[in-house]
Amino acid sequence: MLAIDGGNSKTDVALVAADGSLLASVRGPGTNQEHHGVDGAMRILGEIVAEAAAQAGVTSEGLVARHISSCLAGADLPEEEEQLAAALRRRGWSLTSAVANDTFAVLRAGLTPSPGQPAWGVAVTCGAGINCAGLAPDGRTTRFLALGRLTGDWGGGWYLGQEVMWWAMRAEDGRGPDTLLRPATAAYFGLPTVRDVAIGVHLGRIARAELLGLTTVLFETASAGDTAARDLLERLAEEVTAMAVTAMARLGLTGPGALGIPVVLGGGLLAARHPLLTAAIERRLA
Structure with a gap:
């Protein structure tokens, strides 16, 4: 095969x-x-x-x-x-x-069913984008369109990279509170200011795909205690949980006696197992 x-x-x-x-x-x-x-x-x-x-x-x-x-x-x-x-x-x-x-690949890879029992559970994948799939014990499945903002999505490297730029730019030009995302974003691209980064993206000197790398900046500044960065991780945790719980509800897995539902987290952002993000997700799922 x-x-x-x-x-x-x-x-x-x-x-x-x-x-x-x-x-x-x-x-x-x-x-x-x-x-x-x-x-x-x-x-x-x-x-x-x-x-x-x-x-x-x-x-x-x-x-x-x-x-x-x-x-x-x-x-x-x-x-x-x-x-x-x-x-x-x-x-x-x-x-x-x-x-x-591909979200079903995350689900398949993360499940360890008991002998003689069907594999079932919910998977949320968060890499460049975000998606979720669910598989019930009787074989029924559910998932989301996951086409971006058009279909109600928020999360993944594409979104977070833009959010980091948004907060960093507003901190630099005075429209928003200061944040460690400002100097860290400029430093990530080796430029003096966030404005230089924005102009570089606008003129094509910096590929938009490179903004995906700002998730590293987000994790580092969140670990350093930055409020804006931590709020972004909390919002991502909320989105991951909302997808997982909605998938459970669609498959009729919620309600009394619904403990022990396997939830698999995959994709680059979740597989990194950043302690703040992972703890926020576990807290909400519990």
Whole structure:
């Protein structure tokens, strides 16, 4: 089986034998079809699959595995899942293929079901963006559209990077309270002021994608006790909890006797396990 976990910032591909042994494992760049288009995503994925096939001693020209199980960012609607599954079939790497949203990969990876029991629970992933998926014991699933502000989302590196800039800029020009985010943001880009950062982004000298790195600044300033940074982490914890609890309610898992629901946290921001953010989430879930 060819297993694919394709995210916004990175993609993991594994080739697994019928007995479950790992034959090859390769990490490559992100393959979100929303950013690269379906054909572009397949081209990037093709390079990663070729490397995995070579690592396992299998030719990448033609059949690589019997089945592809893929969890892909950007597979947000049933028609997008089918479009991506069809694109995988056209590559000829396998006899059959299945596509799901990449949030289900976080759920699958984080669950440790008891022998003979079905795997079930809720997963929230927070990397470049934020999403949540739930799986009930009877197999029912739920998740969110997760298309950004258009669909009510807040959180993930894209949002937090912009929020850090917002607070830092307002502190610098006098519209808002001072915050450690101001000097830390300028220093992160090696520039004298936040204004220089904003102009650099506006003129294209700094890629907007580089704002994702400001999550590091956020964690560091929050650890130093900065109020604005800590408030942002608290808001992110609130969003993570709101998604998880809503997914539970949709699946009928809330109410009396609802303790012990597995909740998996994944994606770069949550996997970092920053103590302030993790504690805020655990406190709200409890």
